[in-house]
Amino acid sequence: MTRKTVRLTMAQALVRYLCNQFTEVDGSRVPLFAGVFGIFGHGNVTCLSEALEQVQDELPTWRGQNEQSMALAAIGFAKAKRRRQLMVAATSIGPGALNMVTAAGVAMANRLPVLLIAGDTFASRLPDPVLQQVEHYGDPTITANDAFKSVVRYWDRIVLPAQLLQSLPQAVATMLDPADCGPAFIGLAQDTQEIAFDYPEAFFEPRVWAIPRPRPDRDAVAAAAELLKTAERPLIISGGGARYSLAEDALADFAAKRGIPVVETIAGKGALTHEHPVHAGPIGIVGSTSANALAKDADVILAIGTRLQDFTTGSWTAFSPDARFISVNAARFDAIKHGSLAVVGDALETIGELDAALGDYAAEPGLMQRARDLFAEWNSLLDEYQAPTNELVPSYAQVIGVLNKVAGPNDTLIAAAGGTPGEVTKGWRVKNPNTFDCEFGFSCMGYEIAAGWGCAMAQDGPGATGGTPIVMLGDGTYMMMNSDIYSAALTGHKMVVVVCDNGGFAVINRLQQAKGVPGFNNLLADCRVQNRDNPLHVDFVKHAEAMGARAVKAESLADLEGAMKDALAHDGVTVISIVSDAWKWVPGDADWDVGVPEVSNFETVRAARAAQEKIREAQRAGV
Numbered sequence: 001m002t003r004k005t006v007r008l009t010m011a012q013a014l015v016r017y018l019c020n021q022f023t024e025v026d027g028s029r030v031p032l033f034a035g036v037f038g039i040f041g042h043g044n045v046t047c048l049s050e051a052l053e054q055v056q057d058e059l060p061t062w063r064g065q066n067e068q069s070m071a072l073a074a075i076g077f078a079k080a081k082r083r084r085q086l087m088v089a090a091t092s093i094g095p096g097a098l099n100m101v102t103a104a105g106v107a108m109a110n111r112l113p114v115l116l117i118a119g120d121t122f123a124s125r126l127p128d129p130v131l132q133q134v135e136h137y138g139d140p141t142i143t144a145n146d147a148f149k150s151v152v153r154y155w156d157r158i159v160l161p162a163q164l165l166q167s168l169p170q171a172v173a174t175m176l177d178p179a180d181c182g183p184a185f186i187g188l189a190q191d192t193q194e195i196a197f198d199y200p201e202a203f204f205e206p207r208v209w210a211i212p213r214p215r216p217d218r219d220a221v222a223a224a225a226e227l228l229k230t231a232e233r234p235l236i237i238s239g240g241g242a243r244y245s246l247a248e249d250a251l252a253d254f255a256a257k258r259g260i261p262v263v264e265t266i267a268g269k270g271a272l273t274h275e276h277p278v279h280a281g282p283i284g285i286v287g288s289t290s291a292n293a294l295a296k297d298a299d300v301i302l303a304i305g306t307r308l309q310d311f312t313t314g315s316w317t318a319f320s321p322d323a324r325f326i327s328v329n330a331a332r333f334d335a336i337k338h339g340s341l342a343v344v345g346d347a348l349e350t351i352g353e354l355d356a357a358l359g360d361y362a363a364e365p366g367l368m369q370r371a372r373d374l375f376a377e378w379n380s381l382l383d384e385y386q387a388p389t390n391e392l393v394p395s396y397a398q399v400i401g402v403l404n405k406v407a408g409p410n411d412t413l414i415a416a417a418g419g420t421p422g423e424v425t426k427g428w429r430v431k432n433p434n435t436f437d438c439e440f441g442f443s444c445m446g447y448e449i450a451a452g453w454g455c456a457m458a459q460d461g462p463g464a465t466g467g468t469p470i471v472m473l474g475d476g477t478y479m480m481m482n483s484d485i486y487s488a489a490l491t492g493h494k495m496v497v498v499v500c501d502n503g504g505f506a507v508i509n510r511l512q513q514a515k516g517v518p519g520f521n522n523l524l525a526d527c528r529v530q531n532r533d534n535p536l537h538v539d540f541v542k543h544a545e546a547m548g549a550r551a552v553k554a555e556s557l558a559d560l561e562g563a564m565k566d567a568l569a570h571d572g573v574t575v576i577s578i579v580s581d582a583w584k585w586v587p588g589d590a591d592w593d594v595g596v597p598e599v600s601n602f603e604t605v606r607a608a609r610a611a612q613e614k615i616r617e618a619q620r621a622g623v
Contacts, residue, residue, distance in 0.1 A: 019031070035060040067089070093143070104185065215346070236262045280294055325339070409467075411469070434465060496567045
């Protein structure tokens with residue numbers, strides 16, 4: 001029997017394949033690829049755009065302003081959809097492609113799926129060197145796109161049209177695999193995009209992908225149960241993997257049944273509401289005193305869906321040297337870290353099997369009561385720091401208190417780098433699950449506004465919270481990447497952007513001075529500027545208005561509250577600027593291992609070095 005084929009260019013075949021991939025969200029079949037963020041150039045405009053134009057109603061293309069930011073928007077979308085629906089970011093060759101490398105790093109570090117597609121040089125090499133081609137004298141196969149290899153889970157370059165038949169299913173499977181999840185990159189040789197090929201019709205048959213739920217090894221579950229049964233002071237650390245597994249209810253029920261407090265990583269924050277009876281706060285360097293006190297006393301730690309980053313573990317000083325770890329993770333690489341008893345499997349499935357293996361085990365009732373008492377003390381501290389005062393310049397904590405007060409239960413708080421991650425992780429009180437997104441796996445300045453745009457797109461359809469993205473960022477981050485204010489205004493998506501203007505890179509200035517280095521090149525007042533006593537400041541209101549946003553400067557916390565209520569009542573993009581304190585922060589009590597000079601002319605640095613050595617003495621060994 002003759003195989004049925006359809007003749008398409010390579011670019012047309014790629015697009016048709018994407019259009020025929022589906023997934024299920026909350027029982028509804030939806031396109032796996034919800035759309036494409038695209039900036040066209042000579043490496044993709046003549047062929048890929050020709051293919052995308054014909055399907056714009058079923059696979060909409062959104063024009064970005066910067067290749068990095070549109071890929072960050074795709075990542076924000078995937079995060080809001082909890083990795084169950086994806087976006088594509090497409091660019092031309094050379095600088096356009098390389099602009100996306102940073103975003104690939106964000107997706108790689110955070111285990112988030114995004115399909116990155118870039119034009120490439122000519123497979124034939126006949127017109128070499130082409131515009132924007134970088135040349136390696138000893139290896140003509142290397143192009144700018146090779147830069148993605150260190151920051152993606154799947155990488156391929158298509159130089160023959162038939163290669164799509166194997167490459168595209170592998171890319172999709174990688175992005176949807178809980179263990180391998182991350183970005184996939186496909187480079188498209190310019191001359192190959194144009195070539196017509198007889199593709200099998202079967203390649204384009206609609207396919208519904210399911211997110212696999214790998215079950216753990218029975219012996220590993222049994223061993224974990226036996227270890228947990230020995231615990232007198234157990235603790236659960238909930239990471240991002242618990243959220244992506246949709247394990248929030250199972251986690252809460254398990255913790256309540258077994259009497260084990262739950263603390264959260266930055267990526268895991270939002271699995272439980274702030275007021276949930278088993279919730280004891282965020283853990284680590286930007287965590288709560290309650291969670292860190294429980295961690296220090298814990299004898300067995302059940303880590304679920306976390307890679308145990310240094311900000312979670314206090315650079316491995318947050319726990320007793322004798323504490324034992326059970327690590328539940330879909331990725332073997334993460335599960336075996338630091339000598340953990342590894343249980344490799346899906347969080348939801350593993351929680352159920354571990355619960356069944358525990359029999360009638362439960363922690364002593366006093367443990368949960370102690371966790372609630374510690375958390376109540378922490379909440380009192382937050383109340384104190386977030387309360388309005390007579391100070392002329394409000395702190396981040398006070399700004400967060402106002403935003404949290406006004407935000408609806410389904411509004412999503414988005415933050416990333418600078419001073420906001422520590423303050424929102426400590427101070428944002430989650431009202432509903434999956435309404436908190438702080439990108440701190442890569443701590444990427446510029447993620448925030450782009451992710452707000454992507455999150456706004458994710459507010460429609462199955463699995464959506466239906467709220468408004470509230471983006472909080474500092475003035476330094478705003479200056480680094482703000483063009484998606486225009487993107488969202490242009491496309492009609494709604495978000496609120498709150499810019500805390502504290503005069504520069506305040507939190508890194510805090511670290512710099514804490515380690516003994518005089519303030520240098522971080523706050524505008526400490527930079528090489530024309531007028532150090534009165535450095536030039538950006539008018540964020542005028543800037544945002546020029547990009548199509550409604551904008552206002554809040555002169556006080558009362559102004560901020562009114563502006564927030566107004567912003568949430570209006571469609572479109574609203575930017576609120578407020579001058580904020582560069583020196584006042586909610587306290588933390590976990591250590592962080594950073595490099596401090598071994599020798600220095602500054603006495604303050606020498607003292608900081610001595611203190612850093614004491615931190616390292618307290619670190620757990622790698623096993």
